[in-house]
Amino acid sequence: MHPTFLARLADPSIKTVLLCGCGGGFDFLQGATLLPELERLGKRVILGSYSFGQPERIDDAAVVYTAETGAVVKQVLAHSSPPPDYGPEVHLASFLDQERPKSAPHFVYAYYARSFTVPALRAFYAELVQRHEVDAVILVDGGSDSLMRGDEEGLGDPIEDAVSVGAVASLEGVKLKLLCSIGLGADRFNGVSDAASLRAIAELTKAGGFLGAVSLEPTSPGFDFYKRCIELRIPNPRRHAFRRHVGTRSDGTWARVPTARGHRFRCDMATRSQRTHPSADPAVCRRVRRQTLRGDGA
Numbered sequence: 155m156h157p158t159f160l161a162r163l164a165d166p167s168i169k170t171v172l173l174c175g176c177g178g179g180f181d182f183l184q185g186a187t188l189l190p191e192l193e194r195l196g197k198r199v200i201l202g203s204y205s206f207g208q209p210e211r212i213d214d215a216a217v218v219y220t221a222e223t224g225a226v227v228k229q230v231l232a233h234s235s236p237p238p239d240y241g242p243e244v245h246l247a248s249f250l251d252q253e254r255p256k257s258a259p260h261f262v263y264a265y266y267a268r269s270f271t272v273p274a275l276r277a278f279y280a281e282l283v284q285r286h287e288v289d290a291v292i293l294v295d296g297g298s299d300s301l302m303r304g305d306e307e308g309l310g311d312p313i314e315d316a317v318s319v320g321a322v323a324s325l326e327g328v329k330l331k332l333l334c335s336i337g338l339g340a341d342r343f344n345g346v347s348d349a350a351s352l353r354a355i356a357e358l359t360k361a362g363g364f365l366g367a368v369s370l371e372p373t374s375p376g377f378d379f380y381k382r383c384i385e386l387r388i389p390n391p392r393r394h395a396f397r398r399h400v401g402t403r404s405d406g407t408w409a410r411v412p413t414a415r416g417h418r419f420r421c422d423m424a425t426r427s428q429r430t431h432p433s434a435d436p437a438v439c440r441r442v443r444r445q446t447l448r449g450d451g452a
Contacts, residue, residue, distance in 0.1 A: 157366025308345025
């Protein structure tokens with residue numbers, strides 16, 4: 155059985171894919187589970203880290219874009235030097251250079267999630283679409299709070315996800331827009347119930363936005379690629395902060411990487427963007443509205 159989202163990605167007219175984190179932090183890194191399949195399909199991939207780190211603190215990385223909000227975007231490579239407390243972009247670029255030396259150097263765009271409004275993020279993605287001739291955009295959520303509509307008991311951290319979904323849903327000039335939830339259930343620690351996640355899938359399915367799901371088995375190429383990325387040790391001590399965030403237990407099991415296990419769920423971006431309940435948490439709605447309309451980032 156071939157899920158719809160893979161059939162659409164396999165379209166020969168889709169040559170370049172922009173793969174970005176949906177929420178802040180390590181969401182973009184979960185996209186590593188997709189890279190082997192996108193490579194198999196012959197796609198060129200541009201990586202974006204909608205980061206909780208501040209790109210201004212990354213040395214040896216060029217500023218390639220400045221948003222209307224004043225936020226900067228840096229192009230991070232393996233030789234870039236991140237601050238000691240946060241640097242997953244350098245880690246992924248280093249891993250890709252090691253795994254794919256023929257296509258090195260690899261880079262990741264790094265931009266601070268909480269400095270972007272919907273219009274500002276849409277403008278940046280529009281710039282990337284033009285610069286790299288992007289045909290498809292995939293937002294990756296390492297969890298499921300991106301699926302919440304606002305009337306759930308627990309919402310997780312929905313602000314950054316809501317801004318991403320709004321920006322990409324209104325983005326013009328691309329053939330395909332997908333939201334990928336990797337590790338359904340991983341947001342339990344953040345107050346998002348499995349019942350709310352399953353309800354979201356049911357409602358998106360009814361609306362015609364569900365594009366399939368696959369299990370990410372421990373023996374699959376995507377899981378193996380992601381696991382090797384997480385386990386990579388980089389000699390530079392400034393880069394070890396990554397492993398403090400996603401470290402391993404003494405028995406070798408992973409302490410903080412639940413999102414790579416389980417299911418990968420896809421939905422259509424337009425359908426997801428329309429799924430917001432009128433009785434959603436007023437505080438959340440006000441904050442998203444301020445970011446969207448006034449662009450004050452509060």
